[in-house]
Amino acid sequence: MILGVEVRPLIKHVDERGYIMEMLRDSTCFEGFRQTYVCVVNPGAVKAWHKHEWQTDHFVCVSGMAKVVLFDGWSGEINEFFIGDDNPALLR
Secondary structure (H helix, E strand, O other): OOOOOOEEEOOEEEEOOEEEEOOOOOOOOOOOOOOOOOOOOOOOOOOOOOOOOOOOOOEOOOOOEEEEEEEOOOOOOEEEEEEEOOEOEEEO
């Protein structure tokens, strides 16, 4: 695992109306934030190669499935994660 990368399973609380799922809580993995956004990726499309020199991001796929690949340019290490409907998780 790339240094600093964490994965936290998320729990869906389901009933006949749908579900509720907590994504972030300050007591578990939240350091504060400056920006939050939602990204929609069309079926078959790829969004890739976004670089940060230093930044902490929190990823949650709220519908469908997403393959998230992280690359550490210093060590050359690669991590792949599949998150979403079948594997709800918070990737930090």
